[in-house]
Amino acid sequence: MAVSRELDEIRALEVVRTEDGYHSAIAERAVETRVVTAQAVIQSSLFNAGRAAGVPDSVTMNVAGLFQWDVDFALDIRQGDQFSVVYQELWRDGQRLRTGNILAAEFVNRGRTYRAVRFDMGDRADYFTPEGRSIRRAFIRAPVDFTRISSRFNLNRRHPVLHTIRAHRGVDYAAPTGTPIKAAGDGRVIFRGVQGGYGNTLILQHGGNITTLYAHMSRFHPEVRHGNRVRQGQVIGYVGMTGLATGPHLHYEYRVNGVHRDPLTVELPPAEPVPAAYRERFARETAPLLAFLDRAQDAGDAQLAMSGR
Ligand SMILES: [Zn+2]
Known part of the structure; x- marks a missing residue:
């Protein structure tokens, strides 16, 4: 007789009953990280576009979160806007457990293109433009969720x-x-x-x-x-x-x-760019992510061309 109980995503406690009593062991199962790319064109809404492209709502929401500093998602979104996203999926035993981090994303809003790439500096990870500027501002416009x-x-x-x-x-x-x-x-x-x-x-x-x-x-x-x-x-x-x-x-x-x-109109300074000491590594590690975005865009353009637009 054997009983297995999940402790977390990786470890499971397995208890086996043998002739001389119970034996327990912790089994580790491999979690595999896959990198997924998707491209979505907005027809009716941001989330519908994401779903049509197979992007989970949580990922779509995080894409919007990345570009919230440049795009007002309540007011600025137009039909024909599009986004591409490169993100992680965690798989175990052939099953998708959950999504992981967004590694890179692009949002085209009314013809303007915004890009963000994730960069891990060891003690923290953050998102930057391909040039290494922060995608965030040093200040939140409104420091409270107001009515x-x-x-x-x-x-x-x-x-x-x-x-x-x-x-x-x-x-x-x-x-x-x-x-x-x-x-x-x-x-x-x-x-x-x-x-x-x-x-x-x-x-x-x-x-x-x-x-x-x-x-x-x-x-x-x-x-x-x-x-x-x-x-x-x-x-x-x-x-x-x-x-x-x-x-x-x-x-x-x-x-x-x-x-x-005036806090509503003052120009907010950008947050800190990639630190100088990380510049070289940033360029090296983000190049493949940007290439992913380029490919997603090419695929999207081809799709649009085929549908006669
Ligand atoms: Zn007042």
Whole structure:
């Protein structure tokens, strides 16, 4: 009699009963990584195009995530836009377990082509353009998932509580109390406390002499303290209405050299490119991925030509 129980993707615990009792052993099964390429042309929607090309929704969603910095997937997508993707699939015993990383992707939006390749630097992996620039910006445009913008950047605003002309030097993002607030960029906490009408306030210092400010928080994230370093996207606190506020919202400010800029329109600097020490390896390792994309595009063009377009 033998019983086998999966421990994880690779290991299984096997228990065998023999005449002198039970014996157990851990069996390792090989997981094979396959590289898959796909090319999709958008007719009705991004996800339908992905499905028609055999691309799992999770991969399509991650492709959109890669290009979110350049393409507004809610507003900018047009019929005829297309994407190519090179991604991993993990197989075991002839069965597909799941998808792995996206290795390279291309998105053509209204005739403009964007490309991203994955590069593993050992301690972290990230996505870059073929030239080695980051595909991300150093800042997230809106550091909270908001329900609506309740007040815009306006230097001549009448204050809703004080009823005086008071410049509104930030953007108000309305969201339910407790909604997580993310660090807009990598930085260091230089203020964490109560700041008058701003209530619970956090200020981050970033590179390029940029600071961001987050006000009216219901509470701070317990691990984010004065002097701490934070990473872009890390949760730093939660939406609330402490200080002078008529409802729960995040008041968000973006300052360059101490001057307030409109967070909705300010040009956001790019994130760090491939470090100089990795440049050569980057070029060597990403060349085959870019060749994959070229082939996917050629196949797609041939397909379009055959269908008479
Ligand atoms: Zn405000």
